Amino acid sequence: MSTDARINNEPGFVLHTYPFKETSVVAEIFTRGHGRVALIARGARRPASALRGLMQPFTPLLLSWFGKAELKTLHAAEWQGGLVVPQGRALMCGFYLNELLLRLLARGDAHEVLYDRYVDTLDQLAGESTIDFERILRRFEKSLLSEIGYGATFDVDAESGVAIDPNARYVFQPERGATRAAGQPGCPVSGRTLLDLAEDRFDRPATLAEAKMLMRALINHTLGTKPLYTRQLLRELTDLNP
Numbered sequence: 001m002s003t004d005a006r007i008n009n010e011p012g013f014v015l016h017t018y019p020f021k022e023t024s025v026v027a028e029i030f031t032r033g034h035g036r037v038a039l040i041a042r043g044a045r046r047p048a049s050a051l052r053g054l055m056q057p058f059t060p061l062l063l064s065w066f067g068k069a070e071l072k073t074l075h076a077a078e079w080q081g082g083l084v085v086p087q088g089r090a091l092m093c094g095f096y097l098n099e100l101l102l103r104l105l106a107r108g109d110a111h112e113v114l115y116d117r118y119v120d121t122l123d124q125l126a127g128e129s130t131i132d133f134e135r136i137l138r139r140f141e142k143s144l145l146s147e148i149g150y151g152a153t154f155d156v157d158a159e160s161g162v163a164i165d166p167n168a169r170y171v172f173q174p175e176r177g178a179t180r181a182a183g184q185p186g187c188p189v190s191g192r193t194l195l196d197l198a199e200d201r202f203d204r205p206a207t208l209a210e211a212k213m214l215m216r217a218l219i220n221h222t223l224g225t226k227p228l229y230t231r232q233l234l235r236e237l238t239d240l241n242p
Helices: 089-104 114-128 131-146 189-198 205-223 229-239
Strands: 006-020 026-029 035-041 061-066 071-079 169-173 177-179 186-188
Touching: 006 035, 006 089, 026 089, 026 114, 035 061, 061 169, 089 131, 089 205, 114 131, 114 169, 131 205, 169 189, 186 189, 189 205
Parallel strands: 035 071
Antiparallel strands: 006 026, 006 061, 026 035, 061 071, 169 177, 169 186
């Protein structure tokens, strides 16, 4: 974890905030060079505070802070611009991404490639039609798991070591991978879907449907028992179900 006393003008996004004392908030931030950082934004809940309107998700910021403890102090925040905030269902998808990052990223670990993918994904969500949301989410989930060390191998049989057969059926186990052994616990999936996942292709409806179930199983395995709030909310409020 970084022990830098002062950081200046670091690109970042607010993932979540919660009240701190009478007038302040703690903002969980995803930054490009320092990963997830928790910052105290002093006075941000005051009506006249310049920080009040900036401590919002999906707002590109340049952030400056100081402190060596895990909970650091925000010194300045500046709107960077250049990104359209997602709306409607796309906005809910954005909150889903934020919750994934909040739950899966350790504080202080830089993930520059993932940060760039996050910015690109927000831009896609703001500009795409509803039918593309599933593809966008699956690609981000796959990138996130790979970045934090939980990436899966989709194109090789975990038991035999041979290439996946597109015409065969498999069972995918999070800690092992894909095998053709019938009757074993795991997520059932076609060989074609596994190969599509390996090559980042989501054009087939069957691939989208099976990839949703498989990525959900991998994420649930990584998260543990506590469910994702935004996933439940999307299930209740829309017909989009990450």
